[in-house]
Amino acid sequence: MIKLYEGGAYVLGGKTIVEDSNDALARVKEMTGIDTNKNEAKKGTIAYPILEAHNESDEEENLKMKFDSLTSHDITYVGIIQTARASGMKKFPMPYVLTNCHNTLCAVGGTINEDDHKFALSAAKRYGGIYVPPHMAVIHTYNREMMAGCGKMILGSDSHTRYGALGTIAVGEGGGELVKQLVGSTYDVKRPETVAIYLTGKPSDYIGPHDVALQIIGKVFKNGYVKNKVMEFIGDGISNLSVEFRNGIDVMTTETTCWSSIWRTDEKVKEYFEIHGRPEAYEELNPSKVAYYDGVVYVDLAEIKPSIAIPFHPSNVYTIEEFKKNKVEILKGIEEEAKRMYGDRAKLDLLSKVVDGEFQVDQGVIAGCSGGTFDNVVAAADILDGKSTGNGKFALSVYPGSQPEYKELLDNGTMGKLMDAGAVIRSAFCGPCFGAGDTPANNEFSIRHTTRNFPNREGSKPSDGQISAVALMDAKSIAATAANGGILTGADEIEVAYSNPGYKFNSQIYERRNYNGTEDFDESKDLTFGPNIKDWPEMETLKKHLLLRVASYITDEVTTTDELIPSGETSSFRSNPHRLAEFTLSRTDPDYVGKAKEVRDASDKLMAGDYSEIAGIIEKINEVEGDVKAEEVSLGSTIFAKKPGDGSAREHAASCQKVLGAWANIANEYATKRYRSNLINWGMVPFILDGEPEFEKGDYIFVPDAREAVLAGMKNIKSYVIGETVKAMELKLDDLTDDEKKIIAEGSLINYHRNN
Structure with a gap:
């Protein structure tokens, strides 16, 4: 209950x-x-x-918070360190853990993932950080083992930065908030x-x-x-x-x-x-x-009973018993949801997996910070001891959370039980959680003890006609399903004696491989740059007025960060702002990048003194607003979404929009504080709109005296929709700290620190 x-x-x-x-x-x-x-x-x-x-x-x-330590993985740390360098950082002022558990595999993009890893090691040596090499530990397992402590606070650039069970208040945020800590500023929050x-x-x-x-x-x-x-x-x-x-x-x-x-x-x-x-x-x-x-x-x-979260969100929860009783109706609902999201681009046929009244699963995965814990893996092995996962379509993969856990699981025989049963054992890697490991085949159904089952989170590409489905389940029920040949089975449907062995931690595994430079940094050491690691582009400051063009109009009830910037194969390009930006909204609105670039090109002309692109718009504006001069206008794109930002903390959901010339988001509300913070740190105004929009994709929105409105912290901001006619509209801004106001006015966190 x-x-x-x-x-x-x-x-x-x-x-x-x-x-x-x-x-x-x-x-x-x-x-x-x-x-x-x-x-x-x-x-x-x-x-x-x-x-x-x-x-x-x-x-x-x-x-105004100062944290005890910071942590990032190899999707986020390059951008953070590059931003901090541009903002004047000379050393890491507190322990900063750089793990390599996301871009662990280097099959996509040639050498660029491993280039990032070498960059991180050089940064740890130059600035005084902790470097955890690939396959050694997933980010959160390492921080539990080595960094958490009662009464501490840890800030991480991964949304699942949570160590509360160990007495630590841990917060997952976008990279900009870590940059603030690195340059001596504070994390500001009500x-x-x-x-x-x-x-x-x-x-x-x-x-x-x-x-x-x-x-x-x-x-x-x-x-x-x-x-x-x-x-x-x-x-x-x-x-x-x-x-x-x-x-x-x-x-x-x-x-x-x-x-x-x-x-x-x-x-x-x-x-x-x-x-x-x-x-x-x-x-x-x-x-x-x-x-x-x-x-x-x-x-x-x-x-509590064995449970399953069906696609496409962890909150879509049933007990396994309920699911099995109502599977036809539930599966039809999932298929309809997929059709609503993707139309004819991709099709799920999950009803075909109901065979002789049973639901046949294609794949099981136990992995990462949520599933790959010592206790979970031992319990799965107890269930599978002496049994077989079968040599047919169903497959089971297990990823222990760290190399020390892996060693103990080997020593106590757990891994032997799993391998004897047919499970494949992998290293510490977060890939299954974000679409870079164990991607199912088209139309397959995967059950996973991982963190998320958002659309495409498993690695499929619906825009290319590829789609599969992920449901979240506990390791025990996944193992029970594996023992039953892939037929969906709750752990309460089997009998097993759980061994519950004790755990011994082998610290030598880290001592002999990780690099800890917290007390030994050297500013004279050079950073190691691979050819894919690029600096952030120059960003202009906000002028007197703001002119936005709506480049995407999203009507989904919630828009995740995975939809704003897809996970999976894009991860390899996250050290290259321009290359990564090409993927922005690619699975939700494939036209967005082209539309945003059109606005950015017009803005570049405006910056060079060529006002021809917006002359007609300025003329319409002056019919209602008076003497608006084109040279006093910042031009950029915006997106409208009802509730953007659920999910990952990755700042790229905002920074990619900025690289493409965005100046704002407009939303009925923001799903998370961290996404709103990401917008602010990349110099974008997080506008709020009550009710249904009176504009469409392609319309212009003019915000007179926008710079003054932001700096003054105005709550209600007059604006105009410039379509075939000019319509007055009111945008709103929730509370901004003094620093946040200045960051937006300066055009980005980088500009703010550089100029101040």
Whole structure:
């Protein structure tokens, strides 16, 4: 059972919930003897003192954060370091972990992926970073093992930067926010609200972390219950979960659109740090005797059942039992959704996979920061011990999260069991999570213990007629399905004795291969540049007025970052801004790049003093606005989307638009703070529009005195739609910090730091 409280609540001693009401404080006093108020009780959460310890602002509600360490992988670190260099960085001011777990395979683009890896090693030596070579560890496993600590804060350029189960508030953001830390600035954010995730009861043996995580996501994603908030895990049920079980739930909190997470800690967390040779990282964390939460998600772990999240989002959750009973109707719905998204470009035929009343799966994958944990892999091996995955169409791949975990799984016989059963064992690699590993064949159905099942996330290309489908499931049920020859099977449908062996961490594996330069950096060392690593293009500052042309008009309810800039094969070009920009919106609006370039070319002419491209538009504008001079106008493209930015933290979803000449996004709302921050850091205005747009693709939108409006922090901004006629329209801007206003006015974070 999962219950969402309609309002806030006081939690007493981390156990008793008192719903907020007119007499709530009187009841709190009666039960605890403590006379308090809501504002004081908000300070009783686990999150509050951690945020305070990292806050450099004197303001209660507007935080300016400095983090303990940073982390990036090989899709993001080149752009971040290049931006920081251009912004004046001389050294890494805090530990910065550079992992190589995304562009691990170097089959696409020739040498360029490995060129990026060598760039990272040279940067670690020059600026004082930590370099984790390919195949050694996925980003989040390494940070759990080596960097997390109770009361710490970690900022990462990957959306799944979550180490709350280890007492660490970790935040996934776009690269611009890491650049700010690297050049001595702060991460600025309004104090987030905190929602209690109250876990009680004990899960059945056949339940794994994905079952719990998916059920929570299914309850809170679509209604925005925890959006941009801290999910704080409390309750007696935590003690019934291993630390790796907690980690598996925690990493999936990203899919709720929360800001971050934190858990109460206990002896099991203490033991985890001791096993990893870092006993000093432990501190017992609990809410105070009275803590106020802005909401409560009550989860009875004993009632969770094996679950499946069907395409194309982790929130599309059913129990496996429900899915099997209603599979024809559910599969028809998936096919219809694919047709709505892709029309005749690609077709899914999932009903053909129902054979003799059973649903036949084509592929299983257990991998990465969510699936490749020690506990998950051991449980899968226990289920498959002495069985066979079959030598037909179905295939199972297992990716341990790190080389130390891999070594222990070898030593204790787990890997032998899996290989004997027919599973293929791979190295630590995030590829299956973003379409660069184990891509299914066209029209195949893959079940995965990974983080996402967005469209194309598995690597297909619907624009080329290729499409496959991914459903998320727990490792236990994936193994049960594998043991049943690929027929969809929940872990509750089989009997197994789980071995639950202890874990021994071998630190030598890292000591003998990784490079740690945090105490040993040398500014005289040169960076190693491959031919694909390019500098960011020059970006103009915002002039007095802003003229936008709508280059894409997206009507989907939610637009993910994967749709804005596809994952998979594009990853190899993420050190080359111009090359990567060619993929922008390629799977959602293939015309976008050409339309954006037309506007960029016109802007280049405008910058050179040739105003012919917009002379007619300026003439129309002056009919309503007065004396507008073309030389005072910044011209750029924009996109409209209802709710853009769900999913990945990758800044490329914004930077590629900027490279193509964009000056803004217009949206009914932004799915995540991190995407909005990415827009700002690339000098784009994150406009809000209430209701349906009065413009179409190809229309111009004129924002008079845009620079002044941004710098003044105006909430409501007069603008005009310039089509066949001129129509007045109101755009809105949510709160911007002083620095954010200046970044937009300067045209980018790079310009802001360079000029200031």
